[in-house]
Amino acid sequence: MSDPAEQMITPDLLRGWPLPSAGAGKYSRGQVVVVGGAARTPGAAMLGALAALRVGAGRLTLAVAGSVAPHVAVALPEAGVVPLDQTPGGHVVGASLGAASGDLEGADAVLAGSGLDDADEAEALVRLLPSLVGPDAVVVLDAFALGVLPRCGSALDLLRGRLVLTPNSSEAGRLLGRDVDDLPDDLREIARRWEAVVACQSLVAAPDGRVWRSGAGHPGLGTSGSGDVLAGAVAGLSARGAEPAQAAVWATHAHASAGDRLSVGVGPLGFLASELLDELPRVLVEVGG
Secondary structure (H helix, E strand, O other): OOOOOEEEEOHHHHHOOOOOOOOOOHHHHOEEEEEOOOOOOHHHHHHHHHHHHHOOOOEEEEEEEOOOHHHHHHHOOOOEEEEEOEOOOOOEOHHHHHHHHHHHHOOOEEEEOOOOOOHHHHHHHHHHHHHHOOOOOEEEEOOHHHHOHHHOOOOOHHHOOOEEEOOOHHHHHHHHOOOOOOHHHHHHHHHHHHOEEEEEOOEEEOOOOOEEEEOOOOHHHOOOOHHHHHHHHHHHHHHOOOOHHHHHHHHHHHHHHHHHHHHHHOOOOOOOHHHHHHHHHHHHHHHOO
C-alpha cells in the first residue's frame, strides 16, 4: 500500500511550489558559505560550492584548510576564500572556524562538512558553528559534519528548524545507531530527532512526517562527489530564499534529473560528479526554477 504522506516529486508539483524570485542581482540571490576542504579533499568543498552557484546563489565563500586555500582561490575565481588552520595531517582544525565568523554571520545558507576528514575536528567545528551563523541562516550538514551529530548532544539546538541533513544510507544508519531497514520511516525518525529536513537518495523527509520521493535518478549517481553536488544545490536554493524542505525537494529533483540526462548523453555509468554541475541550471529551466 502506498504511503499517504509520501508525495512524488514531479514537474507539476515543483511548478506548484515555485522557488523565490531570483531578483535582479547577486545580493538578492543570497550568500553561501561552504566549510570543509581538508588538504587531501578540497575538491569536495569545491563541488558543493559550484553546485550552489549553478542553482542560482549570488555570492560564495569557501572556508578550507590553509594549505589549499590559495589553490582553491585560483580554481574558483568566483569565490572568496578563508584559510582555516590545519593539523600536521592536513585536517581542518575545528576550533579555527572563527576565522570565517564575519562571512558566517552574513550568510543566508551554510554548507558544512564537504571534504572534512577527521571526526574529532569535525565535532569541534559543528559544536562551534551555531554560535557563528546568523539567526536566520539555513545550515546544511554533509559527510563528517553530519556523521558526528550523535556526539554533539544539544549543541545544535539553536539550529533546529533550519537544518538540512544530506546523509547517504550508511550515514543515515550511523545517525540512528542501527541498520536502515525502512528508508522512508528511518528518515522520518532522523528528521524528528534533529528537527531537520533530511535528503537521502531519492527521498526527502520533513520533521512533520511528510516525505517526498523522486522518480528520477540513475545508478550512475553513485559516484564520488555526487553527494557534495546535492548538498551544494540545497545550500544554493536555500540562499535564494527557499525554505528547507522546498530547497531539498527541488535540489533532489535537479540532482536526479541531471543524472538521468548524463546517463543518456555519456552512458549509464562513468559520468562524473563535476559533469552534473552543468546540467543543474538546465534542469531548473525546464521545470521553471
